[in-house]
Amino acid sequence: MRLVTAWLAGLVFGCGLILSGMASPAKVLGFLDIAGAWDPSLALVMAGAIAVGLVAFAWAARRPVTLLGDAMALPAVRRIDRRLVGGSLLFGVGWGLAGFCPGPALVALGMGLPKAAVFVVAMLAGMGVFELLERRRGR
Amino acid sequence: MTIDWQAFTPWASLAGGALIGGAAALLVLFNGRIAGISGVLGGLLRPARGDVGWRVAFLAGLIAAPVLVAVFARVPEVRIDASGALLVLAGLLVGVGTRYGAGCTSGHGVCGLSRLSPRSLVATLTFMAAGFGTVFVLRHAAVL
Numbered sequence: 001m002r003l004v005t006a007w008l009a010g011l012v013f014g015c016g017l018i019l020s021g022m023a024s025p026a027k028v029l030g031f032l033d034i035a036g037a038w039d040p041s042l043a044l045v046m047a048g049a050i051a052v053g054l055v056a057f058a059w060a061a062r063r064p065v066t067l068l069g070d071a072m073a074l075p076a077v078r079r080i081d082r083r084l085v086g087g088s089l090l091f092g093v094g095w096g097l098a099g100f101c102p103g104p105a106l107v108a109l110g111m112g113l114p115k116a117a118v119f120v121v122a123m124l125a126g127m128g129v130f131e132l133l134e135r136r137r138g139r
Numbered sequence: 140m141t142i143d144w145q146a147f148t149p150w151a152s153l154a155g156g157a158l159i160g161g162a163a164a165l166l167v168l169f170n171g172r173i174a175g176i177s178g179v180l181g182g183l184l185r186p187a188r189g190d191v192g193w194r195v196a197f198l199a200g201l202i203a204a205p206v207l208v209a210v211f212a213r214v215p216e217v218r219i220d221a222s223g224a225l226l227v228l229a230g231l232l233v234g235v236g237t238r239y240g241a242g243c244t245s246g247h248g249v250c251g252l253s254r255l256s257p258r259s260l261v262a263t264l265t266f267m268a269a270g271f272g273t274v275f276v277l278r279h280a281a282v283l
Contacts, residue, residue: 003196005169010197013162013174013245014204018214020155021148023205026218030146032274037143041152046248048156049163053253056164061254065171072171074254077241080261087240088247088262092269094232096277098221101244102176102237103201105230108217110202115219119230126234127181 002068014107020045023107025099032096163250166197175246176201177237240266 021027022045030039065071095101100108100119108116163174170193172179179194208214221229237243240262242251247266251259 002170003192005165006172006193006196007200009162009166009170009174010200010202011162011204011207012158012165012200013176013197014201015208016155016158016160016162018155018204018208019158020152021215022152022155024215024217024219026220027146029220029274030143032270033278034140034271035275035279037141037146039143039146041146041148044149044152045156045159046252048153049160049249050156050253052157052160053163053249056160056167057250057253060167060171063168067168068170070171072167074167074171075173075241075256078256078258080258083239084241084258084262085265087236087238088265089236089240089269090232091236091240091243092266093273094229094234094236095244095266096270096273097232098219098226098229100219100226100229101233102180103243103245105233106176106180106198106201107204108219111205111214111217113217113219115221115223115226118223119226119233122227122230123234124180124184126231126236127177127184127238128234129231130181130235130238131184 002070005068013103014110016049017104017107020048023104023111025104025108027099028101028104029096029099032099159245159249160253163245163253167250173246173250175242175250177233177243178241178246181238236266 017023021041031042098119105116105119109120166172166174179197183194205214242262247259247262252263
């Protein structure tokens with residue numbers, strides 16, 4: 001059951017990305033280009049998602065367990081530090097370079113686009129670099 | 140600032156956004172997890188017992204979405220203009236950055252802002268600013 005709900009959530013998430021137009025890097029870059037011909041669509045995607053999310057997360061925050069009776073595993077970190085800001089900066093630069101963030105890249109991979117595969121492999125390598133650096137730091 | 144009315148898709152984007160919010164709702168209410176793509180994917184590189192299945196299931200659903208959409212509707216065009224080298228550089232930055240920053244557009248931008256998390260607000264403002272700045276330099280500053 002837990003696998004089914006997780007799979008459904010992924011499926012609905014992907015459908016939302018496609019319907020909203022955000023699976024296309026060209027459209028995302030149209031939003032990020034405020035000095036050019038600006039496409040505000042991404043702001044409405046965020047607005048639609050957060051409108052639903054506000055209700056859902058407010059409900060979830062009041063529940064000690066999930067609807068299936070498991071413990072909630074929500075982030076408890078509240079620190080705002082150099083890691084958070086530095087990481088987000090690097091991510092934003094990468095996002096602006098190609099117009100891909102992780103979700104749309106995986107959806108485009110599902111469309112069988114070779115360029116999306118190149119991006120996803122590089123992204124996994126980047127995540128792997130992070131794991132290696134963290135393990136070295138932890139020793 | 141000029142708005143590109145030709146490209147602007149308010150209703151489809153609002154509806155798609157609502158679906159994304161609905162997906163995040165499903166995952167938090169049934170699995171107790173944040174639908175942050177970089178976190179779901181990155182967690183697989185640090186596999187822990189009982190923590191792998193839901194991640195694989197979620198990602199499998201995400202990757203299968205284009206197939207489902209194609210059954211009911213015409214899948215909107217996906218255009219990737221970046222060259223291979225640029226995609227590699229961008230992918231590396233997105234991979235490292237989202238892990239150090241502990242989230243991306245979905246984890247911080249959608250879920251974190253929905254949870255009214257100050258940490259996610261700082262992250263979202265930071266990567267948005269970096270995204271705007273990068274595109275500005277690439278398209279409008281003739282320095283490169």
